[in-house]
Amino acid sequence: MKNNRIRYYLSLWVILFVSIFTSNAQQTDTVYMNNIVSSFKQVTNLPQEKVYLHTDKPYYFAGDTIWLKAYLVNAITHFSGNGSHYVYVELINRKNKVQQRIKIRQREDIFSSFIPLPKSLEASDYYLRAYTHWMLNEKSDYYYSRNLKVFASQSSFIYPEIRYEQKGKKRIATVTFKRPDNTVYAGNYVHYMVRTKPYENKFRQQQTNKNGEIQIDIPEKDKIEQYIYVVLEDKQLKHKHTFYVPDAFDYHVDFFPEGGSLISGCTQKVGIKAIDTNGNSVEVTGSILNSKGDTITHFKSAYAGIGSFMLPISIGEKYKAVVSSITGDMKKEFLLPDPEADKFSLSITERNGIIHYTILHSPQEKLPDNLYLIAHVRGFLLFVQPIQKGQGAVSLKSIPEGILTLTLLDGNYVPHSERLVFVRQNHSTWQLASDKASYGSRSPISLDIHLSDLSGQPIKGDFSLSVTDNYAIKCDSTADNILSNLLLTSDIKGYIETPGYYFKDNSQRLKACLDNLMMTQGWSRFNVEDILKEQQKNPKYFMEIGQTISGKVLDIRNKPLSGKTVNVFVNKRPYPSTQTDNDGVFIVDKLSFADTARAEAQVIEKGKFFRANIRIDRDYFPEAVNTHPYKDAKYEQQNEYIEEMQSPFVREDGVLMLRLPEVVINARSLVKDRFSSYKMDDEEMLAQQDARTALDLVKNVPGFRIIDNRPYINPKYSQRPEHLMSNDVNNRNALRPKEKIDYGRTARFMLDNKTISFNALSLINAEDIVGVHKIDPEVDAAVNITQNLKYLEAAYNEAFESGATLEELEELEVDRQLQKMKDGTQSISGGCIVLTSRTGNLEIPRTSQGDTAFLLGFNRYKSFYSPKYVTDEERKSLVPDNRTTIYWQPQLRTDEKGNASVHFYTADRPSYYTIIIEGITDKGVPCRYEHLLKR
Numbered sequence: 020m021k022n023n024r025i026r027y028y029l030s031l032w033v034i035l036f037v038s039i040f041t042s043n044a045q046q047t048d049t050v051y052m053n054n055i056v057s058s059f060k061q062v063t064n065l066p067q068e069k070v071y072l073h074t075d076k077p078y079y080f081a082g083d084t085i086w087l088k089a090y091l092v093n094a095i096t097h098f099s100g101n102g103s104h105y106v107y108v109e110l111i112n113r114k115n116k117v118q119q120r121i122k123i124r125q126r127e128d129i130f131s132s133f134i135p136l137p138k139s140l141e142a143s144d145y146y147l148r149a150y151t152h153w154m155l156n157e158k159s160d161y162y163y164s165r166n167l168k169v170f171a172s173q174s175s176f177i178y179p180e181i182r183y184e185q186k187g188k189k190r191i192a193t194v195t196f197k198r199p200d201n202t203v204y205a206g207n208y209v210h211y212m213v214r215t216k217p218y219e220n221k222f223r224q225q226q227t228n229k230n231g232e233i234q235i236d237i238p239e240k241d242k243i244e245q246y247i248y249v250v251l252e253d254k255q256l257k258h259k260h261t262f263y264v265p266d267a268f269d270y271h272v273d274f275f276p277e278g279g280s281l282i283s284g285c286t287q288k289v290g291i292k293a294i295d296t297n298g299n300s301v302e303v304t305g306s307i308l309n310s311k312g313d314t315i316t317h318f319k320s321a322y323a324g325i326g327s328f329m330l331p332i333s334i335g336e337k338y339k340a341v342v343s344s345i346t347g348d349m350k351k352e353f354l355l356p357d358p359e360a361d362k363f364s365l366s367i368t369e370r371n372g373i374i375h376y377t378i379l380h381s382p383q384e385k386l387p388d389n390l391y392l393i394a395h396v397r398g399f400l401l402f403v404q405p406i407q408k409g410q411g412a413v414s415l416k417s418i419p420e421g422i423l424t425l426t427l428l429d430g431n432y433v434p435h436s437e438r439l440v441f442v443r444q445n446h447s448t449w450q451l452a453s454d455k456a457s458y459g460s461r462s463p464i465s466l467d468i469h470l471s472d473l474s475g476q477p478i479k480g481d482f483s484l485s486v487t488d489n490y491a492i493k494c495d496s497t498a499d500n501i502l503s504n505l506l507l508t509s510d511i512k513g514y515i516e517t518p519g520y521y522f523k524d525n526s527q528r529l530k531a532c533l534d535n536l537m538m539t540q541g542w543s544r545f546n547v548e549d550i551l552k553e554q555q556k557n558p559k560y561f562m563e564i565g566q567t568i569s570g571k572v573l574d575i576r577n578k579p580l581s582g583k584t585v586n587v588f589v590n591k592r593p594y595p596s597t598q599t600d601n602d603g604v605f606i607v608d609k610l611s612f613a614d615t616a617r618a619e620a621q622v623i624e625k626g627k628f629f630r631a632n633i634r635i636d637r638d639y640f641p642e643a644v645n646t647h648p649y650k651d652a653k654y655e656q657q658n659e660y661i662e663e664m665q666s667p668f669v670r671e672d673g674v675l676m677l678r679l680p681e682v683v684i685n686a687r688s689l690v691k692d693r694f695s696s697y698k699m700d701d702e703e704m705l706a707q708q709d710a711r712t713a714l715d716l717v718k719n720v721p722g723f724r725i726i727d728n729r730p731y732i733n734p735k736y737s738q739r740p741e742h743l744m745s746n747d748v749n750n751r752n753a754l755r756p757k758e759k760i761d762y763g764r765t766a767r768f769m770l771d772n773k774t775i776s777f778n779a780l781s782l783i784n785a786e787d788i789v790g791v792h793k794i795d796p797e798v799d800a801a802v803n804i805t806q807n808l809k810y811l812e813a814a815y816n817e818a819f820e821s822g823a824t825l826e827e828l829e830e831l832e833v834d835r836q837l838q839k840m841k842d843g844t845q846s847i848s849g850g851c852i853v854l855t856s857r858t859g860n861l862e863i864p865r866t867s868q869g870d871t872a873f874l875l876g877f878n879r880y881k882s883f884y885s886p887k888y889v890t891d892e893e894r895k896s897l898v899p900d901n902r903t904t905i906y907w908q909p910q911l912r913t914d915e916k917g918n919a920s921v922h923f924y925t926a927d928r929p930s931y932y933t934i935i936i937e938g939i940t941d942k943g944v945p946c947r948y949e950h951l952l953k954r
Contacts, residue, residue, distance in 0.1 A: 051430070052403045055393060058551050059400035065558070067094035067398075068102050070149040070163040071504045073937045075485045075883075075907045076492050080172035080664055082138040085110070086883055088483040088909040089123055089130035089149055090501065090939060094161075095397045097505060097943035099128075099481065103151035105563045105877065106130045107640070110167070113144045113244070113263060115643040116706065124877035129481065131909035132878045142171035142665075143261065144649045150641070152563040156556070159641055161509070165499055166647050172664050177204070177251060177258035183237075185267075190237040192264070196227060196251050203231025210250045210701075215240040218709035227251075237264060248703045259701070263649070266296035272303060272342050274355050275539050278364025278427075278436040281356045283381045286331045288366065289355070290538035293324040293342070298648030300324030300516050305342035307355070309333070322532045323516045325539055332358050334381070360384060365392075365427050365436040369534075372416055374440060378409040378427065389430030393547070396421050396442075397510055420444040420944070421506045422537070426547045434548050439537040441507070443525055447471065447478055449948040451934070457953045458925050461888040461900065468911075468919045468936070470946070477917025480946065482938025484921060486906040489951075490930040491660045496523060496949070501937040505945045511540045514647055522947075560639075566877075568618050569606040570635040570870065572599045579603025580631060588619040596623075612876040617862065621869035635872040694799075695792035697721055700855070702789065713783035713791075717768075717852055720793050726762055730777050732796060732850030734762040763796065764849030771856050775863050782871075783854075783861070790855035799848040883907040888924050900926045911936070930954050 068091060075086040089106040092099050110119040118140070123132040149163040178197045183190060194211075196204040204227055212222045215238050225233040235247060245264040250257055275290035276282075293301040300323040307315045307330060315338065318328035330338070338355040360381040367376045380386055390406040396419050404411065406427075415423075420442055427436040450469040458464055470478045487494065496519055499508060503518035521533045568587055572580045585605040587594045589612050599605045605620070622629040697720055699705055710716045717723060722733045768775050770783070862873070885906055888894045906923040913919045925932075932952040939945050 051391070054432070055403050055551065056400060059395065059398070062398040062550060063095060066102065066153075066562075067157070068092070068151055068154050069094045069097075069161075069505060069509050070106055070151065070154070071501050071509075072108065072147060072149050072163055072165065073483045073485070073501065073909075074147075075904045076487055077495055077498060078168040078170065078492075079136055080170045081136055081140040081142060082172050083136050083903075085134040085136065085147075086485075086904065086907045086909070087132060087134070087147075089132075090505075090937075091130060091151065092505065092939060092943070094509075095399050097939060097945065099939055099943075103153050103563050104565065105151065107150055107152075108132070108134070109148045109640075109643070110134055110136075111146050111148060111643045111645065112141075113261075113645075113649065114246075114706070115645065117640070117643055118145070120640070120875065121878040122875050126880060127910070129910060131483075131880075133881055133883075136169065138172070140169060141259075141261070142169055144263075145169055146645050146647065148643070148645075152560055153558070155560040155639070155641060156558045159644060160512070160646070162641075163504070163509075164645065164647060166645075166649060170661055170665065175199070175258075176253070176256065177260070179249065179251075179258075179260045179262075181247070181262045183264075190267070192235045192237055192247060192262070194233050194235065194247070194249060194262070196231045196258070203227070203229075204251060204253065205229050205231050207231075208252045209233050210252070211235060212248045212703060212707070213237060214243070214246050214248070217241070217243060218707055220707055222704060222707075250701060257701075259703075261703075268295060268349070270295045270301040270303070270344055270349070270351070272305075272340065272351070272353050273539070274340065274353070276356060276364065277366050277538060278379065278438055280362035280364050280436070281330075281332060281358045282362060282364050282379045283332055283334045283358040283360045284383065285379045285381070286329060287364065287379060288327055288538070289330050290327045290535055291318060291320060291325065292539040293320060293344075298514060299650060302345040303342050304345060305340050307338055307340055310337050321535060322520070325532070325535045327535050327538060334358075334360070334383070363390075363427060363435045365425060365438045367425070367438055367440065369415070369440070372414065374413045374415060374425075376411055376413070376425065376438075378406065378436075380409070387429055390435075391428045391430075393426050393428060395424050395547075398550075415440075415442050418442050418444075420446070422510050424547070432551050434551075437547070439511075439540070441521075441533045441537055443530075445473060445525070446944045447940070447946055448473065449936070449946075451948070451950050453952060460925060460927050460929070461894050462925050463888075464923055464925060464952075466921050466934070468913070468921070470913050470917045470919075470940075477913070477915065478940050478942075479913050479915065479917065480938050480940035480944075482911040482913070482919070482936050482946070484906070484908045484911045484934065484936050485904065486923065486932050486934050486952075488903050488905060488926065488928060488930050489933055490928055491901075491903040492933070494933050494935065494949070495519070500947050501939075501945045502947050505939075513540050515540070565608055566610040566612060567606055567608045568610060568620070568635065568874070569604065570620055570633065572603045572605065572622055573632040573634070575630075575632065577632065583622050583629065583631065584624065585633070586621050586623055588621075589616050591617075612874075613879050614876050616874050616876045618872045618874050619869055633870040635870045637872055638875050694794050695853070696795045696798070697793040698791065700790035700792070705785070705788065705791070708785070710785035712781050712785055713770075713788050713854060714780035716785055716788060716791050717780055717854075720791060720852065722793065722795075723766070723852070729762075730766040730768075731762050732766045732793065732852070736760060736762060766849050767799075767851045768854065769851060770854045770863060771859055771861055773863060775854075779863060787856050787858075787861055788854055789857050790853075792853040792855075794851045794853065796848050796850040799851050883909075885923050901928060902926045905932055911938070925954055928954075 071090045073088045073090065079085060087108065089108065090099065091102055091106055093102065104125045106123045108121050108123060109117050111117050119134050121132055121134060123130045145167045147163075147165050147167050154161060176198065178199065180195045180197065182193050184193070196207065196209070198204070207227045208224055209227060210222050210224050211233070212220050213235060214220050227233055237245070247262040247264060248259070249262070250259050270293055272291055272293045275292070277288040277290070281287065281289070291303070293303040295301050302320050302324060304317075304319040306317050307328070309315055316328055316330060318326060320326040337357060340353045340355060341350065342353060343350045360383050363386065364379040365376060366379050367374050376392070378386060378390065386409050392404045392406055392411065394401040394413065401418065423440045423442050425438045425440065426434050428434055448471050452467045454465040470480065472478055497517035499518050500522070502522045507521065508515050508518050515536065521529055521536065523529065568589070572583050572585060574580055579599070579602050581599050581601045581603060583599045584596050585599060586596050587607045589610060594607050594610065597605050597607050618635055620633050620635050622631050622633060699708070699716065705716065708716055708719050710719070718725070724731045724734050726734060768777060768780065886900065905926055906921065908921055911919050911921065932954055934950040934952055936948040937946070
């Protein structure tokens with residue numbers, strides 16, 4: 020039914036514009052027009068998707084929960100449904116490492132879920148990214164992406180500060196380490212790393228001076244984001260912090276002639292865009308000078324470093340701009356593009372809802388006889404129109420809201436100029452009525468919502484609603500929202516700063532700013548030239564309607580085996596067997612599994628395991644890359660609340676008390692630290708190894724060797740000894756007959772205190788490992804840590820009860836075990852590599868028949884908790900209610916009369932509440948409404 024609805028509305032567009040331009044079409048070459056229409060059909064025939072996320076808040080604190088709803092729509096029509104049934108959402112840190120990833124399953128025709136933020140999450144900048152499996156066929160520019168700030172919600176033992184200074188050609192950073200009481204960490208060792216390349220950056224060490232400072236030279240970097248990572252050692256604790264190094268202030272200004280080329284002998288509109296080296300806008304002012312140094316005109320950016328000016332272009336002249344930044348007062352010069360006499364440019368003006376266009380050309384050149392104007396919105400062709408006398412007009416009355424692309428073509432289908440126009444259409448009116456004028460603490464609130472079009476007809480649609488406390492949360496009206504995302508940022512190339520600003524109202528100033536934006540951004544989702552050349556690629560990734568497990572069965576020569584029976588288990592649950600096809604491929608569908616699932620595949624033949632090479636297809640996730648620059652956002656009146664949350668002091672019963680962060684001391688970690696001669700238990704240090712598997716990490720451990728496919732720690736020989744080599748000149752690497760090399764005993768491996776095989780290391784993802792410790796053979800034999808861990812833990816408990824310290828017990832235990840070794844009662848060990856996983860109970864991969872893979876399942880559904888204060892006991896409870904998100908409703912749907920209602924209770928804090936409603940109507944129109952409610 021939804022397919023029929025989409026085809027119905029697309030056909031209405033076609034009928035509308037065919038009727039408008041029938042007279043023109045009669046004069047147009049029919050073959051030419053049919054060829055263009057045929058080329059654009061491939062765009063509408065192959066579905067494309069967009070994702071938008073509505074979250075309950077614009078920023079969060081560590082320990083919060085991100086409540087979200089994903090809107091998945093057709094990229095052309097903005098209709099929902101009839102697409103993918105799963106959406107992937109990722110929380111990614113500034114180092115482009117995925118912190119959390121969830122898979123949202125469509126439930127009751129909507130995608131709603133949540134992401135819990137651990138209390139231990141570093142306070143920093145992050146970004147949310149969302150996409151479907153089908154969207155993997157496109158570039159990551161088309162995924163949903165949004166920067167997200169996470170603040171610390173508890174105190175810290177360390178408050179590091181950094182300042183930068185330039186000494187000659189050197190740039191130096193001074194880091195000061197302070198405590199909450201403003202005393203400094205003097206004489207502490209600090210390990211630090213300056214990132215100058217993607218991987219293998221060296222860690223260095225300094226000791227803080229009496230002022231708690233260290234000085235770090237900042238070397239040149241590759242084209243990557245540079246940061247300084249510091250770890251301060253303080254007794255049993257490690258304090259970690261990351262400083263992102265800003266580039267030295269500089270800026271660049273680009274000039275964009277309207278239509279693409281600067282045309283000699285014309286007066287032409289030129290757009291400007293100024294950004295700094297960090298990608299943020301710079302407000303500028305300047306003058307345009309000719310080759311003689313005469314000032315032709317002046318200009319100034321209007322908003323976000325973007326503006327425009329009119330330039331009279333003389334034949335044979337060249338121009339430059341002298342620009343000053345308004346804030347930094349840095350003066351620079353830039354050359355404008357060279358004027359061209361053999362090019363054409365499309366120039367437009369809008370008056371009263373009608374676009375008047377003119378083809379700019381040099382007086383020395385004549386326009387070709389056959390020029391055509393084609394127009395499309397989001398890849399849907401609206402019309403093909405021959406151009407008469409180099410000018411014409413287009414009515415915007417019935418054009419869908421969004422970016423209208425006008426392209427100038429010649430008779431050979433060669434594009435000469437392109438101009439983007441943003442079309443605004445007012446579709447709806449919101450009404451929100453509350454049952455009271457104001458509310459007390461823990462009082463019920465009822466809101467009645469009504470949505471209608473301009474004629475008063477009710478509108479049905481799917482929406483989500485958030486209510487936040489204004490004291491704690493400041494909603495930014497200029498940030499990306501469902502209007503700016505679906506209509507603007509998802510269809511245009513490059514980063515747009517504060518896109519919500521352009522949708523605050525429909526004033527002439529905002530229209531002018533939006534038109535400047537259209538001139539300085541490039542079209543990306545649908546390239547007309549590629550469409551006409553029919554360069555659409557066949558999709559590589561399928562549209563994910565249900566959960567499946569697939570793979571291949573190969574023989575020992577890696578050739579496909581057909582007709583083999585494959586049994587698949589998900590979390591030990593068997594599913595009906597399947598057969599491999601001629602390419603050895605098998606697939607099992609109609610599955611349903613949540614969270615992380617263990618998938619196993621085995622080939623059975625005649626009731627026995629068949630020895631074959633079975634490969635289950637692993638989940639593929641695109642590389643994390645954020646193209647949005649991070650900014651120091653201003654939170655204005657929320658500063659008081661943020662400082663309150665981050666303060667190390669809290670007032671309890673009138674007494675000011677120091678609030679300390681939670682510290683977990685694990686006895687096993689002490690044992691590991693005590694006896695390991697080398698350790699990698701720092702996330703940044705592990706990340707610098709550029710490892711894919713646990714084996715890659717282990718290979719980087721000093722003293723670890725793989726000899727004749729066997730693992731050793733500090734082997735007796737790092738290579739074959741000379742006296743055991745053959746004297747045969749032609750075979751110097753051959754061993755003498757019946758002679759073996761004694762490299763010592765092979766190393767052992769443990770994962771989360773469980774013994775694993777050496778072969779299993781290559782099956783463990785490096786991202787799952789947070790610690791690698793090397794215990795040398797002699798120490799391993801002395802303390803026998805891999806076998807007597809339970810004994811040592813019992814001994815620690817006994818020591819605590821008797822008053823002895825852990826250090827005293829460990830020294831006694833080492834002495835006792837060393838004595839055993841001297842007496843010959845215990846053999847020398849080969850040493851041990853101890854791995855610690857992120858979860859602490861990582862599943863040990865199997866290396867037996869078949870294949871095992873861990874696949875991402877859908878996130879289990881959970882409802883937002885909204886307290887209800889019905890009884891007097893509940894209303895008088897002393898448990899404070901300081902919610903920042905007062906209410907979250909992802910399933911808000913207007914009925915046949917355009918009505919909906921919600922009910923919730925206020926919190927304790929007297930404040931105003933901000934209500935935000937976002938969603939899409941049944942006709943594919945995105946809507947947004949913001950309302951301020953007095954608490």
